[in-house]
Amino acid sequence: MNIKDIASLTGLSVATVSRVINNHSSVTKETREKVEKVIKETGYTPNFLGRNLRVSKTHKILVIIPTIGNLFYSEILEAIQEASTNSGFNILIGITNNDTELEKKYMELLTTKQVDGAILFLSRFDKEIMTAWSKKFPIVQCCEYTRGSDVTNVSIDNKQGAYDAVSYLISKGHTKIGAIRGQLYFASEADRTDGYMQALSDNGIERDLKYSYVTEYTMEGGKKGAEALMRLENPPTAIFAYGDTIAIGVIKTLKDMKKIVMNRKDGKRNVAVLGFDDIPLCTLFTPTISTVEQPKYQLGVTAFNLLMEKMNDPDMENKSVVLPHRLIIRQSSEF
Amino acid sequence: MNIKDIASLTGLSVATVSRVINNHSSVTKETREKVEKVIKETGYTPNFLGRNLRVSKTHKILVIIPTIGNLFYSEILEAIQEASTNSGFNILIGITNNDTELEKKYMELLTTKQVDGAILFLSRFDKEIMTAWSKKFPIVQCCEYTRGSDVTNVSIDNKQGAYDAVSYLISKGHTKIGAIRGQLYFASEADRTDGYMQALSDNGIERDLKYSYVTEYTMEGGKKGAEALMRLENPPTAIFAYGDTIAIGVIKTLKDMKKIVMNRKDGKRNVAVLGFDDIPLCTLFTPTISTVEQPKYQLGVTAFNLLMEKMNDPDMENKSVVLPHRLIIRQSSEF
DNA sequence: AATGAAATTGTAATCGTTTACATTTTGTAT
């Protein structure tokens, strides 16, 4: 059952049938109704393989994302899905677990014309590669960017976010502030490290490299980090985690170690913890988790809208959109 | 740059170029190398729109899923992604939030030939519709099934799982056992309810409808459920939550109400909580959460493999695969 | 009724592949 069949059944040409399907104005009301009747009776639906080839469009976008097991990403992804569904686009998803080979493999969906554009949650490729890709395909980086590249992106000011967080901890009297971060897969991490260091130096605190721990962006990673930092002879009194998932692992570990005891006044054995992202769990955990909020929904929607712009006008100049973050103080950073 | 260009550049016909690309054996080593050289030099990649139309295949599958904000689903989805990537398939994702219209809309990706098959995390359509779909397209239901339909599916024995859970609570001396479930969007819920009731009646306990609370499958839902159940004049001493996410909401609320106090011997103000799914958070929460484990990775992989079978042999008889579950006792159900 | 512009419909090329079938080339046995 294809458009030809509909044409013969109606006694019209494939052209007019196509025009009916695509809502062209030049078709008379009677023929439109005649065609629609037959379409309904036969249950015909156009074959998009033919259409896609002809118009060289797929109405699909690719989202390359490290994982969806982190609520930070899944929330943004749901926002992208919502926006794209409203615009008639479908999402092809590429989960990479930060495997560069996979990332490249998914990018081939662009060269082979299987998607019209892509949203990338990654920043590990050279600026030259990113710029070249952006010249060839509509792409936008989400939550990340690649320094020195010419690629449209949307993110928060990660440096400022970290600066705000660490400054707050300092204002609370902390001077020994640990940091637990990922393995620099992302530009955002480098920026947060910049913010962390800036806050320290602005307050005349010398950075102690022993206080920086590198691990995976997981609860397990947080556990390892907390254990390592607490094993130091002069352990930090506050820990800045580069992600809430890490923060949860940290707090869980500290609780098991009895290092976190809520409502102590002396503060001696307390460790303040501050996370990043503001995932839903932050308010459900005990203690509730202080964090730097990222506007997840807006990040997703903006990424999609930027991509639409790029797809409609490939020669559009690339933009960098920075959305506001917000320091949210809950229990985990307080004594 | 298309296959014709490569043909002229090599002085061969498009047919042999195509044969090289598709690794046909009938092409001589010299010509193969000649073609590959030109392909490499020009950076040519085949346009899948042409190929897909010709062979009437997309190498894409659709996954229709209620949400990815629940770690239960995201873990299964990651398993599906891994399996499909290994087999050269890509995933189109349809997040529905249980919106039936959206579910239908995503199903159109099958009729319009935009995907080769689909994995469905839903069970709300009539058995007639499901059976008809299954006749027309390769589909498999994952975690769910539709009673009376003829559709390939994979899930655990939800009734038995619930039975095990509730029986355990009874064995611990509970007789007033609350249940918090979703809005019967899923067959799995009905089965769990069956198991819950069976366990009660097998132990001579009469079911009190006041102990059943219906809400959303979220932490917020758990909160509402816990509040409602605890407000009863004769509140339950144990709560069976149909999902760990609900369980987390319940426990959080009970903690806030001081209804859960770990290590009490008298048990008076304690409420036992038992969840379902075994998401990673179960071990991180305080108290750690007792639950019925579903083999998430296996569910995903099996769903994909079943779909592959169906796609390779559309006339294959439909199968129902049941994977083992496991009752995991942690702290939340103990005094 | 004849005219011509506007509205509607039709014809056929096109998108980029794959693949039956036809043709040519190669290689072996005589």
Add this chain to the structure above:
DNA sequence: ATACAAAATGTAAACGATTACAATTTCATT
């Protein structure tokens, strides 16, 4: 050298839509 089978390559028709362009119909104007 010849004949013939096997191997390699080429020709051209699909796949199912969209869309210039051409042809036809409609309809107001004279």
